[in-house]
Amino acid sequence: MSAPVTIPNQSIEATSVRDKNSSAKRIPALSRWPLFCAVFLIASLGLWWAIAPQLPELWELWMGNGLASMGILVPPAVTILIVLAWRGERWKTGGTWWGLALCAFTLLLIAFMKRYGTPVILSETGTLHLVPVGLVVFFYVSGVVLLFAGFKAYRLAFFPITLLLLVNPAPKFFISAIDIPLQYVGAHTARSFAQLIGVPLASDNLRLMFSPALGMFIAPGCNGLRGALAMGFLTLVLGYFYRLPLWFRSVYFLSGVLLAYLLNLVRLCGLVLCYRVALGFEPLARHMEAADYVLGSLIFFTGAIFVVAVPRKWNKLKKIPANS
Amino acid sequence: MEQAQKDTRKLVAFGAVVLLCAGAPHFLLDRGFSWPQYGTSTAHPAPGNLYPSSIGEFQLVNRWQRDLVRNVVEVGATYRDATSTRTAQFDTQLNAGFHNGAECYIARGMQLEWRRAELMTTADSTVTFEIISIVDESISGAGRSSVLIASAECMRDGCKARPLKIRTGPELALLNSHPVKANASDQPGHVSFSIIFQTSGNSGNNKQDEEEALMELRKLVAGFSLGPLRQLAADN
Numbered sequence: 001m002s003a004p005v006t007i008p009n010q011s012i013e014a015t016s017v018r019d020k021n022s023s024a025k026r027i028p029a030l031s032r033w034p035l036f037c038a039v040f041l042i043a044s045l046g047l048w049w050a051i052a053p054q055l056p057e058l059w060e061l062w063m064g065n066g067l068a069s070m071g072i073l074v075p076p077a078v079t080i081l082i083v084l085a086w087r088g089e090r091w092k093t094g095g096t097w098w099g100l101a102l103c104a105f106t107l108l109l110i111a112f113m114k115r116y117g118t119p120v121i122l123s124e125t126g127t128l129h130l131v132p133v134g135l136v137v138f139f140y141v142s143g144v145v146l147l148f149a150g151f152k153a154y155r156l157a158f159f160p161i162t163l164l165l166l167v168n169p170a171p172k173f174f175i176s177a178i179d180i181p182l183q184y185v186g187a188h189t190a191r192s193f194a195q196l197i198g199v200p201l202a203s204d205n206l207r208l209m210f211s212p213a214l215g216m217f218i219a220p221g222c223n224g225l226r227g228a229l230a231m232g233f234l235t236l237v238l239g240y241f242y243r244l245p246l247w248f249r250s251v252y253f254l255s256g257v258l259l260a261y262l263l264n265l266v267r268l269c270g271l272v273l274c275y276r277v278a279l280g281f282e283p284l285a286r287h288m289e290a291a292d293y294v295l296g297s298l299i300f301f302t303g304a305i306f307v308v309a310v311p312r313k314w315n316k317l318k319k320i321p322a323n324s
Numbered sequence: 325m326e327q328a329q330k331d332t333r334k335l336v337a338f339g340a341v342v343l344l345c346a347g348a349p350h351f352l353l354d355r356g357f358s359w360p361q362y363g364t365s366t367a368h369p370a371p372g373n374l375y376p377s378s379i380g381e382f383q384l385v386n387r388w389q390r391d392l393v394r395n396v397v398e399v400g401a402t403y404r405d406a407t408s409t410r411t412a413q414f415d416t417q418l419n420a421g422f423h424n425g426a427e428c429y430i431a432r433g434m435q436l437e438w439r440r441a442e443l444m445t446t447a448d449s450t451v452t453f454e455i456i457s458i459v460d461e462s463i464s465g466a467g468r469s470s471v472l473i474a475s476a477e478c479m480r481d482g483c484k485a486r487p488l489k490i491r492t493g494p495e496l497a498l499l500n501s502h503p504v505k506a507n508a509s510d511q512p513g514h515v516s517f518s519i520i521f522q523t524s525g526n527s528g529n530n531k532q533d534e535e536e537a538l539m540e541l542r543k544l545v546a547g548f549s550l551g552p553l554r555q556l557a558a559d560n
Binding site: 035038045050052053114115116117119121 | 498
């Protein structure tokens with residue numbers, strides 16, 4: 001394996017070659033850190049020019065939509081994971097010009113969309129954006145990494161870069177297709193549980209009334225999607241962080257999503273119990289919303305602890321045969 | 325050394341691509357774009373100018389004004405009759421583009437029962453409203469109340485219905501994703517207006533209750549003046 005350009009002996013060699021071949025026409029060479037800073041600045045400026053009009057919309061989405069708010073964690077998570085992926089790695093610099101082609105294609109695509117509009121599929125369910133902001137950022141960052149760092153560096157950072165696709169983790173089209181059915185599943189589960197424990201329930205559709213004045217509505221926030229998305233994101237990052245094998249990572253991810261969804265059903269059943277207690281205890285009836293938050297947080301936090309423990313346990317089990 | 329020069333060449337090429345493919349489109353096409361300045365939009369009408377303290381049998385419950393996304397301003401009021409069986413929520417949106425208030429309900433999964441255009445007489449004009457009936461899923465009234473939403477767009481020279489867009493199949497389109505620019509220059513001054521009218525049915529017959537609700541909505545609209553909304557559209 002050839003030594004990286006940054007090691008001292010190679011720098012000396014490079015200096016001597018420069019002395020021998022110096023020419024007035026030659027473009028002055030930049031050393032590593034200034035080069036990195038220049039690339040970072042130009043790439044950031046390009047991204048800013050390209051997607052500035054979409055940033056307020058993205059910010060509003062993160063700040064105003066409880067389901068999509070998780071997207072705000074994506075940029076810092078990607079940055080940290082890329083740094084971790086490249087930490088300690090030494091590869092010969094020298095990317096591929098294909099990266100420049102990818103950057104140019106992406107920027108031209110954005111310019112086309114600015115001029116003529118974003119391609120979308122309009123339907124009864126909603127609007128499906130064919131080129132979402134996450135996709136163009138993913139292409140652009142891929143291009144920059146390929147251009148300056150090459151295939152090996154890109155392969156190492158591929159997963160974190162792919163996470164950029166999740167800057168909007170809950171596209172409206174997808175959510176509007178599954179939101180209502182999941183709400184009905186939640187309502188049906190809570191109603192069945194109430195019947196099972198003998199709570200009289202006046203109910204129809206998404207409403208569950210324990211008394212004329214006390215009841216709950218299975219709103220979009222109650223259908224388990226938020227927990228499923230958060231747990232899915234957590235399992236994706238942890239699976240990568242702990243270097244789980246791909247097949248196990250897939251199982252881990254799917255199990256995390258499913259677990260979060262099931263825990264939400266447990267939360268709804270727990271709420272039914274709370275309402276039952278509140279029927280005979282007036283002060284609690286006034287704080288059912290707070291009870292919902294406390295119950296939901298506790299259940300999700302317990303689930304998250306379990307999910308975090310799985311890859312650590314897996315790695316420990318893997319080390320035992322290796323050591324023995 | 326050779327590698328460093330290669331990197332420098334790449335940097336120069338990358339800078340040129342960024343300048344040509346991102347910088348030039350930005351300065352040429354994003355000229356109308358500006359970051360939203362929340363709470364600083366020019367038109368902030370006083371709710372009291374739009375909504376009187378009573379409309380016929382209905383008394384004012386509350387009035388509000390709030391800034392929504394991208395300089396959109398919402399001005400609303402809620403009215404209720406003496407028996408509290410009929411509630412009407414008036415909603416006016418400025419800088420919202422062409423907007424049918426009913427779309428918000430349908431987009432959130434409310435079931436549309438029927439829709440039609442209705443010519444209604446207001447206190448100062450005759451206007452065609454887009455009326456839709458939705459299934460009431462609210463805690464207070466589910467299954468027992470009728471919910472009607474009447475929508476119209478008001479401009480300087482009058483108000484008219486803007487039909488609800490309901491698609492029958494998927495359609496590929498290019499969507500202008502530049503709302504600030506679109507609102508600022510592509511559309512004339514106008515305001516979106518809607519009334520959400522909820523009434524508890526007495527007959528137990530949905531069809532009959534809806535017809536009664538529609539009649540009551542007509543009576544409500546007859547006492548409401550759209551003049552201030554047209555003036556607002558002209559000023560906007």
